[in-house]
Amino acid sequence: MLRRSGLIGTLIALLVCLLWPPASAAAADGSCRVLAPGASAAAERAVGAACAQVAADVWYTWGGGHGPQPGATYGQVDPTDPASEHDPExxxxDCSGLVRxxxxxxxxxxxxxxxxxxxYYTHHAAGRxxxxxxxxxxxxxxxLVWGTSQDLHHIAIYLGAGKMAEARQSGTKxxxxxxxxxxxxxxAVRIDPGPVTGHVFRTWGTGVWTKAQPSTAAARVxxxxxxxxxxxxxxKHAEKVTSDGYxxxxxxxxxxxxxxxxxxxxQGVAWLENVPTCTF
Known part of the structure; x- marks a missing residue:
């Protein structure tokens, strides 16, 4: 049998559980914060940094956040969006500027x-x-990203409980x-900020397509x-390609x-050094 003090404590704990809102309900007021457990310390810090900008009532600006260093910048006029006329002021x-x-x-x-x-396609990915x-x-x-594999046009930071922090569109905060x-x-992609594993190289050229198979006729990705x-x-050795004099x-x-x-x-020699041959 519970002592009286123990019974009172149990009733108080039960009352707290009944009245304390779950994460999803706690977020109903639009507060910006980590709303679920399990994230890495770096991911939680990223949420905190994004939410600090939300709390500061910062504007969406088209092209904003893409200066020489991370941070807010004045935007540009988006020719397709009349609402962006004040972005340079x-x-x-913008969405990716906030993530950066x-x-x-x-x-x-x-x-x-x-x-x-x-x-989204970063080599700092821990999972997709x-x-x-x-x-x-x-x-x-x-x-979180929106679009197609060829055109991912929006990105946002997940908070948990079905909520996200985002820079959505011109004319809004x-x-x-x-x-x-x-x-x-x-x-979605999960970020690993640690050292990159695997064989890292750099491409050259512009508008270079990746393909679903090692063939010029394969679907573009x-x-x-x-x-x-x-x-x-x-x-692996596959279809022979001639392009740009090579x-x-x-x-x-x-x-x-x-x-x-x-x-x-x-960039590098024709057959990349220290990279194994594919077995598939």
Missing amino acids: RLGF HAYAEATGSDILNGVASAQ FTAADGLAPLLPGDL LMVSDVRLNNGYYG YAFPGPTTIRVECQ TNDAWSYLPDYKAWVTNIYI
Whole structure:
């Protein structure tokens, strides 16, 4: 039998459990913070850095956050969006500028300098999730993206409990939103800020397409807008390609893109040194 003091304590604990809101309810007021357990310390710091900008009532600005160093910058006019006319007067971030700033603050290094697609395909990935995976496997600090493999046009930071911090569009401030799973959601990436593992190289050229198979006729996956740091898993001899004055039959498999690229556009020798031959 419980003593009276023990009974009172049990009743108080039960009352607290009944009245204390779950994470999803606690977030109903739009507060920006980590809303679920399990994230790494760096991911939680990234959430904190993004939420500090939300709390500061910072503007969305098209192109904002992409200066020489991470941080808010004045934006540009987006020719496709009349609402952006005041962006050059506003200090703020676009979607990828906010993500860049958040992880730079969290890690002390500018590891996500680029647009949404470059951030999703980063070689600092610890894991990736598809739209079919839903939100169940996600943790605070994961990066959510929208679009297609060829055109990832929006990115946001997951908070947990179905919420995200984002720089959404011109004419609005940075905000906390419900995750939009039915509006072109593509998937998510978890960031590993530690040393990059594997064989890291740099591409050259612009508009270089990765392919679903080591063939020029294969489906396009993603085009590098310019020189890009990539991680190569393996390479193999396949279709011979001639381009930009070079001929080579070597192709490299890029695990972050789940795609292939001809070695012509990878800086280095024709057959990459210390990279194994693919067995698939």
